[in-house]
Amino acid sequence: MQNQYEARYSRRTKQPKSGYTTRLAIFLFLLAVIGVLSVFSAIQYLTMQSLQQNLDSLENKLKNVEQENRKLEEQYNRLYEENEKLRKENKMMRSETVIEHGNRETNKVAITIDDGAGAVLINRTLDYLKEYDVQATLFPMGSWVEREPEVWRRAVEEGHELGNHTYSHPFLTRINEEKVQEELKGWQEAVSEALGYSYQTYFFRPPYGDGFYSNRSSYTARIKEIAAEQGMFTILWDVEVVYALRNQPYTPARITSHVLANARGGSIVLLHFSTADIDALPNILAGLRERGLEPCSLSELLLAEPQT
Numbered sequence: 565m566q567n568q569y570e571a572r573y574s575r576r577t578k579q580p581k582s583g584y585t586t587r588l589a590i591f592l593f594l595l596a597v598i599g600v601l602s603v604f605s606a607i608q609y610l611t612m613q614s615l616q617q618n619l620d621s622l623e624n625k626l627k628n629v630e631q632e633n634r635k636l637e638e639q640y641n642r643l644y645e646e647n648e649k650l651r652k653e654n655k656m657m658r659s660e661t662v663i664e665h666g667n668r669e670t671n672k673v674a675i676t677i678d679d680g681a682g683a684v685l686i687n688r689t690l691d692y693l694k695e696y697d698v699q700a701t702l703f704p705m706g707s708w709v710e711r712e713p714e715v716w717r718r719a720v721e722e723g724h725e726l727g728n729h730t731y732s733h734p735f736l737t738r739i740n741e742e743k744v745q746e747e748l749k750g751w752q753e754a755v756s757e758a759l760g761y762s763y764q765t766y767f768f769r770p771p772y773g774d775g776f777y778s779n780r781s782s783y784t785a786r787i788k789e790i791a792a793e794q795g796m797f798t799i800l801w802d803v804e805v806v807y808a809l810r811n812q813p814y815t816p817a818r819i820t821s822h823v824l825a826n827a828r829g830g831s832i833v834l835l836h837f838s839t840a841d842i843d844a845l846p847n848i849l850a851g852l853r854e855r856g857l858e859p860c861s862l863s864e865l866l867l868a869e870p871q872t
């Protein structure tokens with residue numbers, strides 16, 4: 565009886581002790597949970613703060629970009645307007661201008677060579693030009709370029725310019741506007757195809773000078789306009805040999821002396837890819853230099869500053 569009582573008593577006195585441990589454990593557990601949660605929320609807070617900072621700096625950057633963008637847009641609009649103005653001026657100039665020679669106050673003389681020939685003669689021409697370190701302007705027909713594209717590629721690679729001399733060399737005053745357009749575009753396509761990229765020329769030379777030196781009519785103005793619409797100036801010449809020597813033996817010596825007697829600063833010399841003309845070419849280039857003149861391409865002549 566006694567023992568039973570004691571046992572019950574001792575259970576009773578032990579109970580509060582075990583309850584205290586449990587509560588302490590729960591308390592510590594809760595404390596730990598609170599601690600972990602606090603650490604978590606502290607981390608979260610810090611992360612949020614740094615994200616906010618990033619956001620703020622991104623916003624600032626965006627504002628800067630927007631500002632720059634506005635500036636660029638203004639610049640673009642200004643340039644666009646200027647460009648439009650220049651384009652109009654250019655078009656008016658191109659359709660109103662026929663160029664027979666450049667500025668007379670330079671010592672430059674443009675060498676232009678028309679039509680076309682087989683690769684042998686073209687390569688010989690390019691060899692001479694290379695030997696004399698001269699860049700020239702060549703006016704092949706599109707059909708010639710189509711036939712042997714590699715020689716014309718060589719010409720452009722060596723710094724020579726190509727000008728539009730139509731695709732098939734018709735008398736332009738004898739064909740309608742649509743055909744004139746086709747002839748000029750046909751040249752453009754043949755040359756771009758041969759070179760492998762869209763080639764831009766500023767120069768158009770009418771076959772036979774038709775419409776300009778002969779058959780001048782209101783149609784001439786329209787032909788000029790069509791060339792201008794395609795971005796080209798009409799280029800004629802002030803020194804040529806075929807017509808000038810028509811009643812004389814057509815020899816390299818006569819060709820050379822005629823060109824050297826007539827070319828002066830600003831001249832545009834017209835030669836052709838004929839054996840006689842190309843035979844004369846080295847002496848023409850050397851002779852011009854002996855006279856203090858500098859053979860060059862059309863661009864070089866037309867952009868030359870006057871000499872003082």
Ligand SMILES: [Zn+2]
Binds near residue numbers: 733772
């Ligand atoms: Zn021609």
